[in-house]
Amino acid sequence: MNLTIAKRALGLLSIGLGVLAVAAPRRVSQTLGLQADEQTVSAFGAREIASGSGLLSPVKPGPWFWTRVGGDIMDLAALRNSLGRDNPKRHIAAAVTAVVAGITIIDTVIAIQSLVDKRANAQAAT
Template structure:
């Protein structure tokens, strides 16, 4: 990242010498990786639906795999957006569908049931990652509803609101015409 930052910056801007702590935490990074994985998997499912369905021993499900691919792409985009929590939960829902379909493929009469079982195990593993990322993102970005602060003592008016109102009345604050020259002449040299 340091190389990219320095490569794209104007030559007269400061150079990044070493990079420090980021606002992205581990669950954000995991969510980002899962988002890209989702899009990659979705494209693969759409492009290679026929070979995937045959590999899994469910040739009749070719169109279903394509539909799942579209769903993966949509979930991936959502996961890569600021609404990543919604994206991750949509991925978990999608994982449940995948697991349901793959479990029907792991049956005695499917000659490719070994492949289906392996796919089932992989989806289960990814589901665990999705759950971990969703919980992490939810926890780290949550606003504690019980953590309300009372700022009713912060008026900003050292003499109080009523004094500020009285002052406005006494001073007969004239509205400043927004398009007229500045109310106060600019000096730039004050104090």
């Protein structure tokens, strides 16, 4: 797996999602069937922008991949509140939860791969 390509793609994706959440938090919340206030959606968007910026920066990507994993876990915890029977859009929230769960798996695999590559590079240097 090419971590440079993954780093750039995830960085751009994070920034795009983050800008959307910061610019239109009510719309994002309503469209996705979330039961979250605008400040929470904006804060999650700001976190995405920070993660994306870190991934697009020239520093090593490892910690930034793990920041995405942590953010995904936060997203899943927030989405859990939107899955109740009292949410008329719970089916949409359930679909979003499934997508985020899939992204969490991908982010975790990439973060683990960055650790493996880091260790391999360290062993090769000795």
